[in-house]
Amino acid sequence: MRLDKCMTKRNLDEDALNRLAEAVRPRLTEKRYAHTRAVEKEAARLGEIYLPERVAALRASALLHDITKKEPLEKQLQLCREFGIMTEEADLLSPSVFHARTAAAVAERDFPDYVDDEILGGIRWHTTGRAGMTVFESLVYLADYIEETRTFDDCVRLRRDFYARLGDGSDPGAALTDTMIESFDLTLEGLMRDGAPIAADSVAARNWFIVRRHDEETKREHKGAECP
Ligand SMILES: [Fe+2]
Ligand SMILES: [Fe+2]
Helix, strand or coil: CCCCCCCCCCCCCHHHHHHHHHHHHHHCCHHHHHHHHHHHHHHHHHHHHHCHHHHHHHHHHHHHCCCCCCCCHHHHHHHHHHHCCCCCHHHHHCCHHHHHHHHHHHHHHHCHHHCCHHHHHHHHCCCCCCCCCCHHHHHHHHHHHHCCCCCCHHHHHHHHHHHHHHHCCCCHHHHHHHHHHHHHHHHHHHHHHCCCCCCHHHHHHHHHHHHHHHHHHHHHHHHHHHCC
């Protein structure tokens, strides 16, 4: 990964996004490509609500988020060595954590004209999340979780409840924070049930959102006390 952190923000137009979609297609299975396009669509929908000026960038991040997903573990480890990505022993028991790291590195190497720091961040953190994740990263993460081709009960329910809350006129920020916490709860519960290791970044992400929710609630209470 690059060490400088001041990449110019990309303003991709529809043609560029179409070219990117075609370029990633051969790297994905047919099923994964359909999922990728659905994540792109969901990220755009979320972007219209939360980051309207970054919708195209969210779509690019979604298009690139799984580009190394079909690589076998051996290739993932080879890419980690190649890009100097640190790995831990526990990672080997949950190999799906590798693809987010390798996809960000490969996206930067192979699609330099389509990425910026935010786009790479969305790719890098789409599986585990992290403490202090940005709204951009949260939207890519959530789009991956609730996109419309997901049929798993938890995904369907999370999607339905999230949009129902927005439809009820709930505060969008609070709805996003609560939904992120619930998604981490569901992921962590599933991993515990399976006896699988839990990525430290996911635990840190959940804790960070819980602290944030508490701070937001406290702020709202104070505001309510000031303005009866
Ligand atoms: Fe993924
Ligand atoms: Fe995905």
